[in-house]
Amino acid sequence: MDHNIPDPSVRRLSAYLRQLERLAGEGTRHVSSRQLAGYIKAGDAQVRRDLALFGQFGRRGVGYEVDDLINVLRTILGTRQRQWPVVVVGAGEICHALLTYRGFRQRGFDVVAAFDIDPKKIGRTIGGVDVLPMEDCAPVIQRLEVRLAILAVPADAADETARRLCECGIEGILNFATTGLEVPEGVFVSEADITSHLEQLSFRLTSHRP
Template sequence: MRLAVYSRFLENAKQRGVVTISSGSIAEGTGVTPAQVRKDLAYFGEFGTRGVGYNVRELNGHVLRILGLNHKWPTVLVGAGKLGSALALYEGFLARGFHIVGIFDVDTDPVGKRFGSIEVLPVSQLEEVISKYNVQIGIITVPVAAAQDVGERLAGAGIKAILNFSPKVINLPADIIVRHVDFSLHLEVLTFNLARKVESKK
């Protein structure tokens, strides 16, 4: 998503002390065409000044608000296996406002393990934690066989959006936003580009 990419670039510019920035610089720094940058930003109203550019802090504030990142998002994670453990400790989440307030497992083995300040809880306590912290986002990293059940349980407990790392498609009511992460998609972007390189050398 381009907005998320712009926001990372603006965050970085802010940290380097940049005060104003042109759409051309944003384009160059993000690999998006200047026309597309102007189109994307114009869509959200006029907050650039012709010839001066955008105020970095103000623009980033707008973009963060549109991304829904102007406040913190308590998040639960179900599945404390290898991938779940890696995500539980992933620093990038906290930096963007995602606070993991509960880690659960369907198995009893990992219960009681700690990741940072969070202890793995049995899945029976899922509803309690979701209600306590008013959680809207859930991350699923359970094995294929448990994915659909966990998805339904999260939806039933009031979760509105799910990031599903399990290789199984889960079917939930249409008002629940489900995004499926497929790691091989990332690799296919690489092979697509590698294949084009070979092609252009022929």
């Protein structure tokens, strides 16, 4: 399987999967690229191209079988064969929201531990997940073979914490901090700063209308 997949395509693959899961829940068995495109802001050719990057999954004249395509997309995204253990660092409000959200598991992610440096937070259990002292992060990550971390610490601690996570072998970081992170080669970062999202919107509402 090739490696030069554009970022926008990967984002859309996620979006297709979300729609397909919904369709499957409604009992729909077949779907066309045009339908799928309708849910996303995209054209039907775009949908077919995105899928064609990985193989041929449809039938001409018919479309795609919903359940099949779900499995294909999960395989592509890496959430079919394995359940990904994930750690959350920083036991604040975002962490709380993440640990009580029950939707991750069925999508292939499993929050196995949270870490903090605040003794008042350490020892608590939130949503069935223990909040552990930051010192434990290396052994836990290694023992459970955790490769993904969610970073939810204050901005001024983000970079240092990220460095530490990378040392423990973390390869992917979902970053809720407002700071951009400096990470070693081979570590992927996905930015989830909420303020930036709001700024995208405020930009679009500011004198840039079509």
